[in-house]
Amino acid sequence: MIALRCRRDPCGFICLILTYFSVFYADYVVIQYVLIPAYSGSAWCSLHGAVFNVLLVLLLACHSKAVFSDPGMVPLPDTAIDFSDLRSQSSRKNERGCEGWTVCSRCETYRPPRAHHCRVCQRCIRRMDHHCPWINNCVGELNQKYFIQFLFYTGLASLYSIALVVSAWVWRIRSERDGDPNEAPSKHLIVAHYIILLVESVLFGVFVVVIFYDQLVSIITDETPIEQMKNRLMKDRASSSQHTHTTVTHTHTRKPKLALLREVFGRGSVLCWLFPLHSSPPSAGGISYSALPDYDV
Ligand SMILES: [Zn+2]
Numbered sequence: 001m002i003a004l005r006c007r008r009d010p011c012g013f014i015c016l017i018l019t020y021f022s023v024f025y026a027d028y029v030v031i032q033y034v035l036i037p038a039y040s041g042s043a044w045c046s047l048h049g050a051v052f053n054v055l056l057v058l059l060l061a062c063h064s065k066a067v068f069s070d071p072g073m074v075p076l077p078d079t080a081i082d083f084s085d086l087r088s089q090s091s092r093k094n095e096r097g098c099e100g101w102t103v104c105s106r107c108e109t110y111r112p113p114r115a116h117h118c119r120v121c122q123r124c125i126r127r128m129d130h131h132c133p134w135i136n137n138c139v140g141e142l143n144q145k146y147f148i149q150f151l152f153y154t155g156l157a158s159l160y161s162i163a164l165v166v167s168a169w170v171w172r173i174r175s176e177r178d179g180d181p182n183e184a185p186s187k188h189l190i191v192a193h194y195i196i197l198l199v200e201s202v203l204f205g206v207f208v209v210v211i212f213y214d215q216l217v218s219i220i221t222d223e224t225p226i227e228q229m230k231n232r233l234m235k236d237r238a239s240s241s242q243h244t245h246t247t248v249t250h251t252h253t254r255k256p257k258l259a260l261l262r263e264v265f266g267r268g269s270v271l272c273w274l275f276p277l278h279s280s281p282p283s284a285g286g287i288s289y290s291a292l293p294d295y296d297v
């Protein structure tokens with residue numbers, strides 16, 4: 001499945017390579033040019049090295065889970081479904097009369113409420129948030145947790161590497177001022193690595209903080225970016241049509257914020273939210289997901 005997605009989306013494949021390269025480059029610079037020169041012979045060298053590498057392992061574990069997990073693809077029917085009854089009736093009536101289930105003309109299947117079609121994956125994804133090239137996968141109901149954990153650990157690792165590089169750079173300037181001859185060779189190379197890692201960490205750090213914030217907002221407001229856009233469009237249409245009073249209908253009811261977070265991160269301890277552990281998918285009102293909805297059409 002991942003091989004197919006990689007072939008379909010070269011941008012996603014490039015982003016995956018860039019992610020792995022950035023992680024290994026950061027680890028190389030931190031160990032080779034930050035920890036070993038600045039903290040050699042000290043317990044801080046091992047401690048910082050261990051903590052930074054644990055963060056990177058968690059980052060890669062969450063990233064792998066986000067990449068390889070099923071985001072919540074709506075299964076395709078084994079046999080072609082006859083939509084003739086549906087087409088003969090009003091499609092609007094069908095959408096409303098069947099608890100929010102809709103028909104995807106591209107997948108030619110029924111899809112549950114809040115599922116949307118992804119043009120890159122060419123499948124309908126349950127509670128689709130967006131298609132992310134950085135994981136070369138959709139962010140949906142079943143892998144959003146791993147995606148957010150990946151953002152969290154990327155943010156932490158970026159912050160940590162910025163702190164380590166800045167402290168090592170300060171140490172280097174001080175030792176140069178004191179006339180330590182050991183630091184003279186390859187000075188420009190070391191500074192170049194420091195600058196590259198700082199730029200990388202700031203760019204990725206800011207990027208993930210923004211997306212992390214958006215993800216949390218979309219969870220606690222119980223509205224994916226696609227739904228936000230649709231609702232905004234409906235509001236615009238409603239405000240532009242002065243003659244008719246069109247009300248924007250929400251497809252789902254408001255739930256407590258903690259319950260919404262638990263739907264994404266699992267129902268276990270909050271501590272488990274930090275780890276890419278499998279949690280049972282939300283039962284969303286007892287809806288069983290299959291190619292055919294549980295009603296007559
Ligand atoms: Zn579809």
Ligand SMILES: [Zn+2]
Binds near residue numbers: 118119120122130138
């Ligand atoms: Zn997708």
